[in-house]
Amino acid sequence: MFKKILSVLIACGLLSACATSPTGRSQFIFMPDTQINQMGLQAFDTLKRKKPISTNGQYNQVASCIAQAIIRELGGQWEVVVFEDKSPNAFALPGNKIGIHTGMLTLVGNQDQLATVIGHEVGHVLAKHSNERASQEMAVNQGMAIVQAVAAPQTALGQTAFGLLGVGAEYGILMPYSRVQESEADMIGVDLMARAGFDPRQSIGLWQKMEQASQGQQPIEFMSTHPAHATRIQNLEQHMPQAMGLYQQAQAMGKQPRCI
Numbered sequence: 001m002f003k004k005i006l007s008v009l010i011a012c013g014l015l016s017a018c019a020t021s022p023t024g025r026s027q028f029i030f031m032p033d034t035q036i037n038q039m040g041l042q043a044f045d046t047l048k049r050k051k052p053i054s055t056n057g058q059y060n061q062v063a064s065c066i067a068q069a070i071i072r073e074l075g076g077q078w079e080v081v082v083f084e085d086k087s088p089n090a091f092a093l094p095g096n097k098i099g100i101h102t103g104m105l106t107l108v109g110n111q112d113q114l115a116t117v118i119g120h121e122v123g124h125v126l127a128k129h130s131n132e133r134a135s136q137e138m139a140v141n142q143g144m145a146i147v148q149a150v151a152a153p154q155t156a157l158g159q160t161a162f163g164l165l166g167v168g169a170e171y172g173i174l175m176p177y178s179r180v181q182e183s184e185a186d187m188i189g190v191d192l193m194a195r196a197g198f199d200p201r202q203s204i205g206l207w208q209k210m211e212q213a214s215q216g217q218q219p220i221e222f223m224s225t226h227p228a229h230a231t232r233i234q235n236l237e238q239h240m241p242q243a244m245g246l247y248q249q250a251q252a253m254g255k256q257p258r259c260i
C-alpha cells in the first residue's frame with residue numbers, strides 16, 4: 001500500500017499529473033481529458049437508448065430554460081435531457097451532458113432549487129471529478145505501470161478506465177464521488193447559479209428537501225455519498241455572503257431568469 005501511494009506521489013512529480021481545481025484544491029489527475037469525455041459521451045448515449053426520455057413539454061421547457069441560463073455562464077455546447085424517472089436525481093457527465101429526472105422536477109419548489117441541482121452537477125464536471133476519481137483508483141489499484149501506460153494514451157486501457165468510472169453499475173454512469181468532491185461541487189454550483197441570476201439562498205431549501213426525500217424508501221444514489229446534511233448546510237451558509245455578492249451583480253446586469 002505504501003509503495004503504491006509512493007508511486008502516486010512520484011507520478012505526480014514525473015508526469016506533471018497534478019492539477020488545481022476551480023476552488024484551488026490540488027488534484028491528482030493524469031487521464032487524458034479526451035478519453036474521459038469520450039466515456040461520458042458513450043455513457044450518455046447508452047442511457048438515452050435505455051431510459052425513457054420525457055415528452056412532457058412543460059418539464060422540458062423548464063429544465064432547458066434553467067440549464068441554458070447556467071450554460072450561458074460556462075460557454076460551450078451542452079446537451080440537456082429530461083428522463084422519465086420518478087427518483088429525484090440528476091447528473092452531469094464529462095463531455096458536457098446533463099440529465100435530469102422528472103422526479104427531480106416534481107421535487108423542487110422553484111427554479112432556483114433546480115438551478116442548485118444543475119449547478120452542483122455541472123460543478124463536478126468543471127472540477128474534473130471523474131478524471132480525478134479514475135486517476136486515483138487507477139494509480140492505487142494498478143500502480144506505477146498503469147500510470148505510465150496512461151500517460152501514453154494509445155493503449156488498451158479504455159475498458160479498465162471505463163470500469164473505474166463506474167460505467168455499467170446502476171444507471172451505468174454514476175460513479176461515487178468523495179465527500180471532498182461533493183462539497184467542492186456545492187461551492188462551485190452555488191456560485192454558478194448565482195452568476196446566472198438564481199437565488200443562492202434557495203440551495204439550502206433544496207438540500208433540505210433532498211434530505212427528506214432520501215428518508216423512507218431506498219437510498220437515492222444522488223445522496224449516497226453526499227456530505228452529512230448539517231455539514232453541507234453549514235458550509236453553504238458560510239459561503240453565502242460570496243454567493244450573494246455574485247447574485248446581486250447578476251441581478252444588476254439584468255440576469256433575472258423567469259423559467260417557472
Ligand SMILES: [Zn+2]
Nearest residue numbers: 120177182185
Ligand atoms: Zn454530487
